[in-house]
Amino acid sequence: MRNRFTSQLEALNDGIIEMGALVEEAFAEATEALLYFNKEQAQRNIDNDKDIDQKMKDIETLCLRLLLSQQPVARDLRLISASLKMVSDLERIGDQCANISEIVLTLAQKSTNPAPIPVIPIMSTNISRMISQGIDAFVRKDLPLAKRVCDMDNIIDNAFIEAKKTLVESIRSNSAEADNVIDSFMIAKYLERIGDHAVNVAKWVVFAETGSREV
């Protein structure tokens, strides 16, 4: 019984690692599609989102089976319930990557470029790090790393405030561009939300390790 439980916990760990890898890849695809205005990459990113959704469902099923059949306690119980929630945040990162790719396709259809936002590369680089470090923190049960990911949220929030300022000014200077500005604003907003979900992933690691939802 105990051995079966241990192997199921390992399967859960592997599942989260695999889902994490899919989400990291989705983020890389979405930001590259955006940066190089690559329609094929954007379409691939949208198509691949279903794999992330399926992975979430598989992990949820495993978590529920573990909860119901094994009646885990203490640390194992925290780990399983944190995993059950964490996959929702990972899945939403996948969705928001697909949303960014949808904007890339929309812009491509209109044959127009989004209004440039200078902070986008800073946001993408940091968010990419937050996603991979959040997953690393889960795998290595690394509490200080999880806390560092949470602290990085300030960088993203400040960059988002900068992005908004830039966009408001570009509407003022050229109101004909309002449309492209709105597309750019949505991109910045999706990035900001992805940052929030990466922080949530790190917070679930903190919960799994400490039982506390405060970081």
Next chain:
Amino acid sequence: MRNRFTSQLEALNDGIIEMGALVEEAFAEATEALLYFNKEQAQRNIDNDKDIDQKMKDIETLCLRLLLSQQPVARDLRLISASLKMVSDLERIGDQCANISEIVLTLAQKSTNPAPIPVIPIMSTNISRMISQGIDAFVRKDLPLAKRVCDMDNIIDNAFIEAKKTLVESIRSNSAEADNVIDSFMIAKYLERIGDHAVNVAKWVVFAETGSREV
């Protein structure tokens, strides 16, 4: 001990009812803002989304406390783990209502109307019913009602296919309208996703009652 557990389970039930009411209200606000092109209502809907987010966090905390301190089994355990997941679906309905309201504000800024989609009222009426019946099914532990909600997804999916057809045709007949068509497409898409989340709520009710994720 047992009494405290029972009262915490009641608090969980009340929390879900309250969150359900907030989400039903958000959906009514979003669809009214859209229908009557009401900026104030759209803004209120966006502002109120934070209450739904907070409610989700409160319920999550309660579920985790129940899991960790009470070590529930069987039906109670299914109910708590289903609630822990269900609140994510309810919260996403709130987010997507806010997304619809954001489009209403964007359109108001451009002083333009969205391209009309005849099936939107059918979608809204049915989705509103799915949300309220999904929550009712949870409260009354009503398995047949939960299953009926799942069956209603076909209506929404077919309406969404109709919406797409209408929009593609309106782009063909007037390509200058492409922009407004994209806004309308996004509205239809958000509605379709809200329908999916309402189905998920109903599926979590089925899981809580039966332990199965198949409907």
